[in-house]
Amino acid sequence: MAGYFGTQRQQDLQAQAEKNVDLIKATPGACQNGRMIGVDDLDALGWDRIDEFLARDGVCGFRLIPAHRAGEIGVRLAERNCRFDTWDLFLADRTSALDACEPILAAGLPDGLSDLDQPTDPEGDDTARIQALIAEAGVVPFSGSFLVGACGPAVTMAVGDQNGEIVAAAHGYMPHNAHSPYPGHGWGGLVAVAGSQQGKGLGKYINARVLVGVLRDLGATHVYELISATNLPSRRMAESCGLRHEPGLVCGIAAPTESGKFTR
Template sequence: MAAEPDGEYTIRIQAFMAALGVVPFSGSLLAGTLGPATTVVVGDETGTVVATAHGYLAHNSHSAYHRYAWGGLVAVAQSQRGRGLGNYINARMIVSVVRDLHATHIYELVSASNLPSRRMVESCGLRRDPAVVCGVATLGDGARFTR
C-alpha cells in the first residue's frame, strides 16, 4: 500500500496508473492522509507494480452515505491482462474498504460502454442499480479522465 504521500512507492503507483490511462489521485489521497482510504497493489517478483486499485470513504460524517466507499483506479499491466488480475485486485480493494475502513457499502462508477470493467466489477459481486444516476461534466474539447 502507498504509505507516504510523496514517497517513491506512491510516485511509482501514480506513474503506473498514468501510463495505463488511469488518472491517478494525489499522493495524499492514495496514502490515506486526507481521510480513510486504501490503495492495494500487486507487484511481480522484481517488485514492479503490475496492478492497482483504490478505495476511500468519499462522504463526510454528516452524510447519510458516510459509510459508503467509492472504489476504482483499477489498472493492470498489459503483460498481465487476461489472467484475472483485474478481478483479483478489485476484490482485494473491496475487502480492504470493508475490513479496514469499515464501509457498509461500496460503489464503483463504470461507463456503460466499458464492458471489460463492467464484467470485472460484476465478477466481484457488485450490481448495477438503475435507481442511482451519476454524471460528470467536462469541457467539450477536453480529454477524457479515463479510457
C-alpha cells in the same frame, strides 16, 4: 500533503482537492471525489455553490444522484457551457461484496506475483509507480497524499512481480461526509493492470482486495464503483466481485463543453 502526478492541470486539481478536505467534511451536500470537489445531495448543496466550484475549478463531480435528476443537471450545465459526462454505478452491500470477494482472494495469485504493502509516503517511489501504472491504464490518478490516506481513511493495494515491478493496483476510500444520505458508502476504483500481466485475472483480484479493504479496514456498509457503459471488461470485473448495476442512481463529472473527457 503532496505527491502530485500527471499534467499540470491534473496536478492543480489534485492540490485544490487537498485544500477542500475540511470544507467537504463540514458541508452538507458535498462529497470527496479525490480529484475535485463533488456533490451527493443537490438540494443540500445548491446550485449557487456548484457554480462557485465550477467557476474556480472548471469541473465538479456528482455522486449517487437520483437518475431522474440527470436531465435537470444536463440542462443546468448546458446553461453554463458545460456538459455532463456520466458513468454507470455498480453497487453492493457489505455481505454481498464480501461473499463474492473473499473466495477470489483465497484462490491467491499466479506464481511469481505477491501482494505488496500499502504505500505510506505520498512522494515515495512506490506511490509514484502506482500513479504511473494507473495513468498508463488511461485513468487520472489521485495525489500521493490521497493514495496513502493523508487526506482521510483510504486503502491502496498493489501486486508486484519477481523483479519488484508493480503490475496491478487499485484504491478505495470513503467519499461521503456525516451529512450525506450515503455516509457508509465506500468507493473502489483506479484499477490498473500492467499490459504484460493482463489475462491472468489480476484485475478481478486487485479489485476484490481493495473492496475488502474498504469494507473491513474502513468500515463501509456498501461499496460502489463507476464504470462506463462501453467498458465491458470492467463491468464483468465488478460483477464478479458482487457488485450490480444500479440504474436508479447516476454519477458523473461536469466539464467545459469544449474539453475532452476528464478520465476514462
